[in-house]
Amino acid sequence: MNTTSKEIRFSDEAMATVNKIIARYPEGRHKSALIPILHLAQAEFGGWLSPETMDHVASILNIQPIEVYEVASFYSMFNLQPVGKCLIEVCQTSSCWLCGAEDIIDHLESKLGISVGETTADGMFTLKTVECLGSCGTAPMLQVGADYHENLTIEKVDNLLDQLKKEDRQSRYC
Amino acid sequence: MSRKLLLKNDHIPGIAGLSVYRQNGGYTVLEETLKKRSADDVIEEVKKSGLRGRGGAGFPTGLKWSFLARPEGVPRYLVCNADESEPGTFKDRYLMERIPHILVEGMIISSYALGANTAYIYIRGEYFYVAKILEKAIDEAYAAGLLGKNILGSGFDLNLYVQVGAGAYICGEETALLESLEGKRGNPRIKPPFPAVAGLYGCPTVVNNVETIAAVVPIMKMGGEEYAKIGIGKSTGTKLISASGHINKPGVYEIELGVPVEEFIYSDQYCGGIKGGRKLKAVVAGGSSVPILPAELILKTAAGEPRLMTYESLGDGGFATGTMLGSGGFIVMDEDTSIVKNLYTFARFYHHESCGQCSPCREGTGWMERILNKILEGKGTLSDIDLLWDIQSKIEGKTICPLGEAAAWPVAAAIRHFRSEFEAYVSNPDSIKDIKHYYRLNQTSN
Ligand SMILES: Cc1cc2nc3c(=O)[nH]c(=O)nc-3n(C[C@H](O)[C@H](O)[C@H](O)COP(=O)(O)O)c2cc1C
Numbered sequence: 024m025n026t027t028s029k030e031i032r033f034s035d036e037a038m039a040t041v042n043k044i045i046a047r048y049p050e051g052r053h054k055s056a057l058i059p060i061l062h063l064a065q066a067e068f069g070g071w072l073s074p075e076t077m078d079h080v081a082s083i084l085n086i087q088p089i090e091v092y093e094v095a096s097f098y099s100m101f102n103l104q105p106v107g108k109c110l111i112e113v114c115q116t117s118s119c120w121l122c123g124a125e126d127i128i129d130h131l132e133s134k135l136g137i138s139v140g141e142t143t144a145d146g147m148f149t150l151k152t153v154e155c156l157g158s159c160g161t162a163p164m165l166q167v168g169a170d171y172h173e174n175l176t177i178e179k180v181d182n183l184l185d186q187l188k189k190e191d192r193q194s195r196y197c
Numbered sequence: 198m199s200r201k202l203l204l205k206n207d208h209i210p211g212i213a214g215l216s217v218y219r220q221n222g223g224y225t226v227l228e229e230t231l232k233k234r235s236a237d238d239v240i241e242e243v244k245k246s247g248l249r250g251r252g253g254a255g256f257p258t259g260l261k262w263s264f265l266a267r268p269e270g271v272p273r274y275l276v277c278n279a280d281e282s283e284p285g286t287f288k289d290r291y292l293m294e295r296i297p298h299i300l301v302e303g304m305i306i307s308s309y310a311l312g313a314n315t316a317y318i319y320i321r322g323e324y325f326y327v328a329k330i331l332e333k334a335i336d337e338a339y340a341a342g343l344l345g346k347n348i349l350g351s352g353f354d355l356n357l358y359v360q361v362g363a364g365a366y367i368c369g370e371e372t373a374l375l376e377s378l379e380g381k382r383g384n385p386r387i388k389p390p391f392p393a394v395a396g397l398y399g400c401p402t403v404v405n406n407v408e409t410i411a412a413v414v415p416i417m418k419m420g421g422e423e424y425a426k427i428g429i430g431k432s433t434g435t436k437l438i439s440a441s442g443h444i445n446k447p448g449v450y451e452i453e454l455g456v457p458v459e460e461f462i463y464s465d466q467y468c469g470g471i472k473g474g475r476k477l478k479a480v481v482a483g484g485s486s487v488p489i490l491p492a493e494l495i496l497k498t499a500a501g502e503p504r505l506m507t508y509e510s511l512g513d514g515g516f517a518t519g520t521m522l523g524s525g526g527f528i529v530m531d532e533d534t535s536i537v538k539n540l541y542t543f544a545r546f547y548h549h550e551s552c553g554q555c556s557p558c559r560e561g562t563g564w565m566e567r568i569l570n571k572i573l574e575g576k577g578t579l580s581d582i583d584l585l586w587d588i589q590s591k592i593e594g595k596t597i598c599p600l601g602e603a604a605a606w607p608v609a610a611a612i613r614h615f616r617s618e619f620e621a622y623v624s625n626p627d628s629i630k631d632i633k634h635y636y637r638l639n640q641t642s643n
């Protein structure tokens with residue numbers, strides 16, 4: 024999380040990926056790379072998009088910072104505030120609700136000692152509710168980074184929390 | 198036994214890889230097509246098949262393709278819509294995850310038909326792991342000469358890329374998708390111009406759903422006429438249905454269009470009946486946007502005919518007594534389900550997903566969510582039900598894109614068919630107390 028003090032700059036490896044992404048679009052259409060690059064930036068710089076991170080992306084794509092801010096603020100997967108190491112996103116829409124999503128949310132709240140939208144004091148977990156993630160047939164479900172956890176039970180959730188604590192890694196989508 | 202065209206091989210180990218896909222006949226249709234058929238031939242075949250868009254609107258695919266503008270010297274694009282964010286829908290994910298190469302093969306054949314040399318698959322950001330599966334399939338296809346320059350010696354070139362979104366249901370709407378693909382906020386465009394004339398980067402573009410594009414492979418294999426023999430009337434071919442909710446066997450089923458709804462719900466071949474032997478209360482048959490129907494109207498039409506899984510039969514009776522096939526997101530609710538609470542989850546969803554460009558949608562979705570929340574908190578009044586009806590009726594036809602309608606229809610249908618439940622909640626707030634936990638996890642183990 025402590026990325027603001029460091030200079031924000033993509034590593035050479037990340038820059039190679041950036042250039043590969045830009046090559047997917049016709050000449051002069053490099054702005055199309057914005058969303059994929061924001062994903063990469065979020066994963067590289069602590070799980071959220073600080074103003075410094077967004078400015079760095081703007082300079083790479085040679086576009087105005089406002090063009091980055093307006094996109095970053097539109098899409099729900101971009102975090103404009105710091106989040107915990109593990110971002111737990113629980114689906115709360117119809118099919119998941121029908122199959123007990125509220126029990127999963129209640130359990131996570133009491134087990135982590137936080138409410139939806141909050142981060143644990145040790146900075147390990149942020150709990151968030153999200154809308155349908157296309158896993159309705161294996162409801163209830165939650166997502167941590169790119170990983171889907173489906174057909175949840177209370178026991179499965181407990182095991183998952185233990186495992187995440189053990190792994191102690193920043194969750195990332197890409 | 199129902200014929201399977203898309204998911205025939207979904208359980209073959211390794212089918213996600215190129216070699217096993219090819220061992221099972223994969224890419225022979227592409228080879229044959231490039232060798233023996235002209236681009237116009239392919240469009241003709243798709244027209245004959247009667248294939249209708251599988252993304253929700255059901256527009257005839259061949260017709261859509263024939264509208265594509267072809268100005269000299271301007272590139273044309275094919276964009277696959279893999280945004281799949283309509284609650285209750287998860288079929289595209291299943292298809293892409295299990296058999297990614299059928300989508301890649303369909304993309305190549307369709308691009309050939311449309312004269313597109315660049316194509317994108319726009320996939321919702323949450324499906325990152327599926328995007329990786331697709332990218333691997335695409336890499337394999339390039340290495341085998343199935344993508345890139347001069348594909349299989351045909352002289353046809355195609356580059357295919359995967360683009361990930363970042364969490365926005367509205368980016369499933371085709372013009373919002375194109376905005377997003379251009380690196381902008383997903384605000385739907387005012388139509389016309391339609392994408393067929395001015396789509397991606399202002400160039401002629403076709404946007405099709407994953408399942409639609411995959412279906413082009415079996416159509417070219419068997420011929421449009423044969424494909425059209427499956428199904429009933431204007432509902433031809435097979436359809437992937439995502440089944441969820443209170444059923445014994447949730448999952449993705451490929452059905453021949455025309456299966457009776459009752460058979461789909463109760464047969465062991467499909468949903469396997471309601472969990473715990475409970476009674477059926479209601480079904481949302483085509484994703485969150487379509488009208489909910491009570492058991493008696495989903496099993497039989499108002500005229501007493503068995504309801505079938507077709508565009509026409511599900512639509513029979515209009516919105517008064519019917520619904521829509523939509524995206525094929527089939528959500529089943531048992532006798533204990535609170536229709537009002539379920540509706541609230543939809544209302545919250547649409548409020549969250551409105552892009553905010555049009556006042557009736559931006560404000561209306563917020564109002565509907567808040568009123569439903571008030572009713573569920575036990576503070577509702579009878580006039581709130583009328584207010585809810587009034588608000589939903591003022592959205593339809595007054596917005597840039599159909600999300601506004603998609604938000605209004607479920608509210609209208611729930612009040613139309615379950616008004617007494619709303620009334621019970623406002624006249625006896627105590628009855629609401631147990632909703633939240635009426636369906637505890639330990640009950641679902643059955
Ligand atoms: C709010 C909204 C969301 C949509 N979401 C999707 C989607 O996730 N996937 C999809 O294929 N079509 C979606 N559509 C329909 C598309 O706009 C478009 O009609 C479709 O991609 C066309 O492909 P098809 O003719 O093959 O169905 C959505 C439409 C609206 C209004």
Ligand code: SF4
Nearest residue numbers: 552554555558596598
């Ligand atoms: S109807 Fe809603 S989602 Fe569609 S453009 Fe208008 S405000 Fe945006």
Ligand code: FES
Nearest residue numbers: 114119156158159
């Ligand atoms: S409703 Fe939760 S994944 Fe679809």
